[in-house]
Amino acid sequence: MDAETVTDAPTALHLASDPAAQFEVLQQVRDATLSGAHAQFSPRPVISESWQRSLAAHIDPDDFRPPIVYAPDEVADVRDAHPLHAVLPTLRDLLGSIADESRHVMIVTDAEGTILWREGPANLCSQADPVGLCEGTGWSERAIGTNAMGTALAVDAPVQIYSAEHLVKTYHGWTCAAAPIHDPDTGDLLGAIDVSGLLDTLHPATVSLVNATAQLAESHLRRRMEWLDGQLLTKNMPHLARLRGEPGALLTPTGRVIAADRLGRLPKRVAVDADRVLLDDGREAHVEPLPEGYLLRLRTTTATRRPTLELSFLGDNPAAVMNGRALPLTLRRAEILALLALHPAGLTAEQLALQLYGDDGNPTTVRAEIHRLRGQLGGDVMRAKPYQLRVEVEADFLRVRLALNSGDVAAAVEACPAPLLSRSDAPAIRAEREQLVAAVRTAVIGHPDPDVLWTFAQSETGRDDVEVFEHLTRRLPADDPRRAVASARLEWLLGED
Template sequence: MTNDGERDPIARARALSATYDSVLAGDRAATPPRPLVSASWQRSLAAHVDPDKGLPPVVVPESEIPELRKAHPLNEVMPLLRSTLVSIADEAMHVMLVTDANGVILWREGASSLLHTADDSGLCPGYRVSEDAIGTNAMGTTIAVDAPVAIHSAEHLVRTFHRWTCAAAPVHDPDTGAILGAIDISGPLHTVHPAMMQLVSATAQLAEHQLRVRLAIADERLRVRNMPHLRNVNGAGALLSPSGRIIAGEPYDGWPARIEVPPGADRVQLPDGREMVVERLAEGYLLYQPKSSSASTRKRSALTLRFMGEGAPSVVVDGKVVPLTLRPAELLTALALHREGLTAERLALSLYGEDGNPTTVRGEILRLRGLIGAHVLRTRPYRLDATVDSDFDVVRRALREGRTLDALRACAGELLPRSDAPEIRELRDEITANLRQAVLASDDPEVLAEYCAHALGRDDLEAHEIALDLLPGSDPRRPQIEARCRVLTDEL
């Protein structure tokens, strides 16, 4: 592609067109296609792609695109892609396209004057541009060969795309190594530039870096939150990520890097022949030896509370996930804060103020005991008889110990954001204020950058400005923080 860009793009397009016509007619071309292109044509023709085919197939209705975007892993790095590529695409008369691993276009942004032309070529969200659907093209071919690709003019197998020049690169899942999708810049023939493929390739690497950072944060959050479950096991045990990677083990060594856990499985066999019990946690899995193969029995029940962030509150009791509504989550928060126990009167006052009704609280406690077990929630006074691991306590403890980055990574958002209970409101405001104060006082660019990407810091202009002062100019997170800073400034 570098050589292409060094020539007259129109003349180069004519030469490629002559090669295209000769090869498809079965004649010997004066200048054969590049090996990459030739191999792609062969795959495409073997998939019965018609070179005179008009448009790619529509495989996803427009109404379903928003949900697909929300669920796709690349949604997390779209702010980075927009800040890195879209402004360049606008100025250079290009469009940015992002696909999933199957070649389905999910996002399209860029020069508005080109969008009509892109529409006419089927370069739109919901269209599938894999090689077996529409032949050789940068997005489909980069997924097929798992490498950055530039396709110019008549190197596309289908004539509809001959007026385009495109460069694309794959983005990989840092957890499994699988391709998540492709990033592409496409434009008219006269806009071809030798740096297009390098730009797209570098942007894909930035996206993968950001995904690796997010994965590391998720791993650390899983480890910190669920160590009480692992410590509660007598004998060998391990914490696994949702994909089966070992996050922590007791003993430390002797574990494979990854253990496949089939859906719904309650037991797995390790490569060394050991059988392990599988318990589902809120963020992954707990493995431990069956009681028959362990000299001791398990200790007290382990209770995990996940009440921070916008998601539904949940509790895990000895590996079993129990979905909760807001009211029992409020009760569990109060009981976790007061491990000595509370009377119905104290609970009513703590959570519902002067209007709280002890009789109502007793009924709610009864229903909660049915959900998590009477052996976990004791009476006289009401108290939790379990090893309790709560996300809000992890955050508070890390802040008390001066571990600001650990606190930030353990915090998924505000504590029970829909709760209006007095004690919950007070604790929520305390955590939010203390975390922000610790972040702003840290003078650590890593902490500031993560806070700016966090739910609690996304709208904090002061934090964004401090982060830009601390981050070096070469830091890949700067473009996203600068873009968000401009938005927040404009909203003032």
């Protein structure tokens, strides 16, 4: 609800006129209302209701004592840890210059109405300090009565408070506009953004600007949340893969579902305050904490579980896990498994020989190697004519391809720290390795986010790439400490040439 639209009093209709005249009208309305006398005009509903809440909290209309919630030496640590710290540059860009140019201060509070940031002209800040309009003080309605910050948080809507609409008389010389900011993950209030000025300096349209800024801040937080979801998904997908066919889901630290496998219909959020939860359809699920987030799983009977083969083949040391059991691998057997994973429809002995050895490949050699490999895996895991894996395959190199195909470049980079089977000389593996690296590199260089480029530059495939570091030195901001690192690395790479 937009609180500013809830008005039917003549007073509200004339607030854009002479501020001094309106101050007298508003003061008469306030004094008459508080004394129980008849007023010529009624206060706006949002103001009347706020006054009632404030008086019920025993706020003295003729005195002021904004509580000091945080001492000056505590404020910095509190705001560094606050979620709105991430959007402060956005708020400054939109409101900071306006505040400086039009004799306003920009204020950001937490969800309790405590001021964490206040920025504006020095002369106005010096007038705000004596009345407690400064960092560390509490401005909820229950702490200091009707004011834009506290009332916006109380009604969860943008509000503009004019002069004598403040319950406490001390603030009748001030006019302010504020809007709440919400957490895009939980929907909870994070705090409020406020612009405050002296009686004759704040335009009635300011509340619309403040509200638009709050919405932009929420949009920024949502994009950041989605980026963090992608990072979390990349880190935790192996946990979901290791369920070996059991229904499961990955949850954020707040219980929001970001990935699910064979779970059917799921709520968007799951309670994570216990190790077992009951889903909406009556199914019982187990919640297991991960280093970041949670794994939700529904256990099924052994007979219904699908066997899973996990392949970690990016790098020098290939590893395979079959239903939780590590398999000893030679490089040649890793190559065979990689090729069969890349060709789910299967390959003949002749095709495998060509892809492993080139034109000189011998199908008999391949058959002997596969015979030993089937002994390790179990006869029902691989069929012949053609050779084909009959299990669910979870492979790191396949996840990279999947991320690229879905357009998630950041996830692809996170999932690709090294080339496929780095020590392999098999023609087909070498071709797949080069194509995968080239695809990731092309996607990264064309991606607008320098963080993605930086992540690629730290990988085995990107750390010696001159062009990557040239792009980094151009894209990273001058004040980003990574730019100096990238410049030094580029200089060293060029020196090596």
